[in-house]
Amino acid sequence: MGLYWSFGTVLLLLAITAPVALAFGFGGASAARSNIAPLRWFGKSYIAIVRGIPDIAFFLFFVIALDQGLEYLRHKWKCPDWTDSIRQGNDFVVCTAAKLPLGNSPQWIHETYGFMLAVLTFSIVFGAFAANVLFGAMRAVPHGQLETAEAYGMTRRQTFWRVLVPQMWVFALPGLSNLWMVLIKATPLLFLLGVEDIVYWSRELGGTKTPRFTDYPHADWRMWYFFFLLVFYLCFTKVSELVLDRIMARLTHGQATAGGEAQRKAAA
Amino acid sequence: MEDCIQTIMDYGLRSQGVGERLLPRTDFTLCQQFTLIGSGMIWNIYFGICALIAGFFLATTLALGKTARSAWLRKPAEWFIFLFRGSPLFIQFFFAYFLFLSLKSVIPFFSPLTSAWLGALVVLFFNTSAYTAEIFYGALQSIPKGDTEAADAYGLQGWSRFRRVIWPTMLRLAWPAYTNEAIFLFHATTLVFFSGFPAKQQKGDALYYASYFADKTFNPFVPYPILAMYFIILTLIVISIFGAVNARLNRHLPQERRAKIKFRPQIIR
Numbered sequence: 372m373g374l375y376w377s378f379g380t381v382l383l384l385l386a387i388t389a390p391v392a393l394a395f396g397f398g399g400a401s402a403a404r405s406n407i408a409p410l411r412w413f414g415k416s417y418i419a420i421v422r423g424i425p426d427i428a429f430f431l432f433f434v435i436a437l438d439q440g441l442e443y444l445r446h447k448w449k450c451p452d453w454t455d456s457i458r459q460g461n462d463f464v465v466c467t468a469a470k471l472p473l474g475n476s477p478q479w480i481h482e483t484y485g486f487m488l489a490v491l492t493f494s495i496v497f498g499a500f501a502a503n504v505l506f507g508a509m510r511a512v513p514h515g516q517l518e519t520a521e522a523y524g525m526t527r528r529q530t531f532w533r534v535l536v537p538q539m540w541v542f543a544l545p546g547l548s549n550l551w552m553v554l555i556k557a558t559p560l561l562f563l564l565g566v567e568d569i570v571y572w573s574r575e576l577g578g579t580k581t582p583r584f585t586d587y588p589h590a591d592w593r594m595w596y597f598f599f600l601l602v603f604y605l606c607f608t609k610v611s612e613l614v615l616d617r618i619m620a621r622l623t624h625g626q627a628t629a630g631g632e633a634q635r636k637a638a639a
Numbered sequence: 640m641e642d643c644i645q646t647i648m649d650y651g652l653r654s655q656g657v658g659e660r661l662l663p664r665t666d667f668t669l670c671q672q673f674t675l676i677g678s679g680m681i682w683n684i685y686f687g688i689c690a691l692i693a694g695f696f697l698a699t700t701l702a703l704g705k706t707a708r709s710a711w712l713r714k715p716a717e718w719f720i721f722l723f724r725g726s727p728l729f730i731q732f733f734f735a736y737f738l739f740l741s742l743k744s745v746i747p748f749f750s751p752l753t754s755a756w757l758g759a760l761v762v763l764f765f766n767t768s769a770y771t772a773e774i775f776y777g778a779l780q781s782i783p784k785g786d787t788e789a790a791d792a793y794g795l796q797g798w799s800r801f802r803r804v805i806w807p808t809m810l811r812l813a814w815p816a817y818t819n820e821a822i823f824l825f826h827a828t829t830l831v832f833f834s835g836f837p838a839k840q841q842k843g844d845a846l847y848y849a850s851y852f853a854d855k856t857f858n859p860f861v862p863y864p865i866l867a868m869y870f871i872i873l874t875l876i877v878i879s880i881f882g883a884v885n886a887r888l889n890r891h892l893p894q895e896r897r898a899k900i901k902f903r904p905q906i907i908r
Binding site for chain 1: 721722725726727728729730731733734737738740741829830833846849850853857859860863866867870
């Protein structure tokens with residue numbers, strides 16, 4: 372049963388992460404374009420840092436860092452009269468009221484909390500990639516368009532929202548669809564974050580039931596479970612590819628790009 | 640300082656099983672973390688370099704296969720590329736490990752495949768071949784028509800036509816993208832010990848030791864930045880080597896027509 376639920380977990384993760392990461396990316400990209408220097412530096416370094424370092428290092432890092440960060444903030448807020456230092460040697464100690472989730476809360480809260488941490492981590496990492504794509508797309512919008520908007524007396528804010536943002540999506544779509552593929556392929560990393568996802572269940576169910584004895588109830592089936600996962604991901608990728616191709620075809624229709632031109636010629 | 644040299648003597652080659660057997664358990668020093676994570680980098684570099692070199696040849700073959708007219712050559716190449724590019728590397732590692740395990744139980748000859756040094760290398764080799772083949776295929780498609788026509792006009796055929804005209808042009812066009820693939824492959828090597836492959840006697844790669852320290856100290860803010868630093872250095876080295884090759888491949892072209900290498904990794908696979 373857990374295996375079937377875990378497919379739901381993966382799909383839920385994709386459904387939540389994609390829009391949140393897009394929002395983060397949009398924020399990052401607009402920050403990187405801002406004319407307030409600290410905000411611009413923040414945006415640019417957000418994009419740059421995530422790209423130079425192996426992604427799974429990020430996944431491992433953020434989960435602990437976010438967890439401790441949240442607990443630290445709650446600790447400061449809930450237990451102001453705590454005198455001991457939080458880092459005692461190798462231990463990270465906060466008062467019990469600040470524990471996240473609370474020690475006495477039921478199991479499902481623990482699981483949901485772990486899942487939310489995973490979603491947040493995915494969103495931060497993929498937000499940086501999306502920011503990179505959107506930043507490029509914003510620069511690809513023809514400069515004449517922005518100058519025209521200025522000539523009409525629009526403020527910077529108006530230019531951004533009314534001219535730049537509506538036009539950038541066509542340029543961003545190839546990058547974003549690539550990112551979606553990458554996001555699908557990153558979902559097995561959930562396993563590393565301690566969420567009971569499909570990788571976890573494949574290992575559990577496929578493994579020999581009683582490893583202590585030599586004649587098991589069933590042999591080592593993990594190979595077949597993982598083969599099934601492989602096929603699942605291949606099909607998922609193929610379907611997304613087809614859908615994204617269709618969206619792209621619709622978006623390029625009538626656009627003054629090479630793709631649009633090719634479509635026009637094919638029809639004629 | 641004395642201590643640190645001693646630590647380097649003890650743990651410098653720990654990832655290869657040389658030196659102190661027990662990993663440090665308490666009172667972790669910065670020096671220990673730097674040394675052990677650096678020692679783990681040996682594995683990342685080993686996997687990266689071997690898979691890159693072997694993958695280069697298979698990728699060329701696959702790319703040529705994908706452009707072949709005969710369906711008997713084209714279809715297998717297309718399927719190979721789709722299989723390895725369409726599924727997560729992480730799942731590939733898991734599947735391969737358990738596949739090798741069951742192979743081993745049938746034929747003992749395959750037992751080295753279940754250990755990381757060979758098994759994971761095979762997976763990485765196939766994986767990078769597929770990604771590189773796609774890059775090379777794209778480059779083969781965009782070889783200027785004039786080049787092949789000139790080769791025909793000179794009466795070049797078969798092997799010498801490929802060796803002297805097609806192949807160098809393909810490499811030149813593919814090189815910037817190939818550089819990113821190489822950087823990215825090094826990043827992907829960190830997955831090895833987190834999938835099925837066991838780290839025998841705690842001989843692991845850089846990320847293995849980094850997460851070991853993070854688990855023991857509950858402090859991710861020291862080991863992961865150290866790991867990041869090592870990887871940024873590695874990335875810079877890869878960029879400079881590939882940049883030198885790129886300069887050589889483009890040496891006959893006028894300055895402004897040369898392809899520039901842009902650091903643009905395609906993230907996770």
